[in-house]
Amino acid sequence: MIEIRNLTKKYGEHIAVSDISLEIKPGKVYGFLGPNGAGKSTTMNIITGYLAPTSGEVIIDGHDIYKEPEEAKACIGYLPEIPPLYVDMKVEEYLKFVAELKKVKKEDISKEVNRVMNLTRIDDVSGRIINNLSKGYRQRVGFAQSIIGSPKIVILDEPTVGLDPNQIKEMRDLIKSLSDSHTVILSSHILSEISETCSHVFIINKGKIIANDSIENLSNYFNSHQVLDILAKGDLDKCKEIITKLEGVSSVDALPGAEEGTVKLVVEAEQGKDVREDVSLALSSEKISIFEMKEDVKSLEDVFLELTSEEGEE
Numbered sequence: 001m002i003e004i005r006n007l008t009k010k011y012g013e014h015i016a017v018s019d020i021s022l023e024i025k026p027g028k029v030y031g032f033l034g035p036n037g038a039g040k041s042t043t044m045n046i047i048t049g050y051l052a053p054t055s056g057e058v059i060i061d062g063h064d065i066y067k068e069p070e071e072a073k074a075c076i077g078y079l080p081e082i083p084p085l086y087v088d089m090k091v092e093e094y095l096k097f098v099a100e101l102k103k104v105k106k107e108d109i110s111k112e113v114n115r116v117m118n119l120t121r122i123d124d125v126s127g128r129i130i131n132n133l134s135k136g137y138r139q140r141v142g143f144a145q146s147i148i149g150s151p152k153i154v155i156l157d158e159p160t161v162g163l164d165p166n167q168i169k170e171m172r173d174l175i176k177s178l179s180d181s182h183t184v185i186l187s188s189h190i191l192s193e194i195s196e197t198c199s200h201v202f203i204i205n206k207g208k209i210i211a212n213d214s215i216e217n218l219s220n221y222f223n224s225h226q227v228l229d230i231l232a233k234g235d236l237d238k239c240k241e242i243i244t245k246l247e248g249v250s251s252v253d254a255l256p257g258a259e260e261g262t263v264k265l266v267v268e269a270e271q272g273k274d275v276r277e278d279v280s281l282a283l284s285s286e287k288i289s290i291f292e293m294k295e296d297v298k299s300l301e302d303v304f305l306e307l308t309s310e311e312g313e314e
């Protein structure tokens with residue numbers, strides 16, 4: 001449905017998107033997850049043809065967004081980070097205007113506008129000036145404009161930012177209801193937002209995709225690596241050396257403990273391995289006592305923070 005190949009966007013010397021390649025298949029809800037400044041909006045603006053990339057290709061349903069922009073754009077509905085609302089217009093008037101722009105047939109416009117107003121529950125404000133609406137209603141108008149004409153692909157940039165919890169729930173339900181008949185891509189800097197709504201996630205950090213998997217696989221993958229927090233009494237380098245040599249151990253970090261002569265160790269095991277016994281036997285055979293050992297279970301939130309936290313931008 002969408003193919004992105006080697007996409008790069010530079011602003012002057014600054015690389016906002018760096019050699020991203022990905023594939024979007026029909027009928028799923030995809031999430032772009034990443035901290036502020038990661039490059040989510042830039043990527044979405046390129047996919048939707050609002051912004052030209054520095055290099056790379058975007059193919060939408062078989063059409064290159066630059067060589068055949070009309071055909072490509074006809075497949076996409078887009079809710080940018082700042083909704084493209086004409087705030088002096090009335091809701092219904094604005095949506096009719098959008099329907100015309102999107103080349104909905106004249107005789108179908110009223111029906112189509114009623115359909116999207118009904119779906120996004122803005123019928124009751126159809127005659128109001130957009131400028132006078134609350135943030136929640138405005139966001140729904142923005143959402144309504146993105147689904148006019150039932151595009152195959154709906155792209156939503158941070159659709160729940162600034163909404164209250166009830167409005168967030170409504171927006172999530174709306175997005176889920178789209179997934180039966182549309183391919184949806186949404187972005188967020190909040191993990192729960194993505195894990196609640198999406199089946200597949202791309203984690204983006206500093207312009208690069210650092211994870212590309214189903215939500216389920218991502219949580220399983222990280223939880224299938226055992227991580228042990230250990231407090232031992234002994235020489236730091238020696239502890240590290242002993243554990244590093246063990247089979248099934250993938251990494252060891254060692255720091256001096258708070259108490260004189262103790263060491264804090266973080267031991268990471270290879271996927272599916274339980275190294276608790278080997279570690280304790282190896283240390284005690286070298287007369288190193290273990291004061292504490294506990295298994296650290298990582299949540300998806302921990303994983304996300306770990307992947308994206310190093311010297312975040314701005």
Ligand code: ADP
Pocket residue numbers: 011014015016034035036037038039040041042043313
């Ligand atoms: P996100 O949507 O993930 O928060 P953006 O795509 O908005 O990230 O931004 C990615 C990077 O590109 C950031 O470092 C941002 O400062 C930079 N950037 C975005 N738009 C511009 C612009 N018009 N000019 C210069 N730099 C920009």
Ligand code: MG
Pocket residue numbers: 040041042081157158
């Ligand atoms: Mg953004």
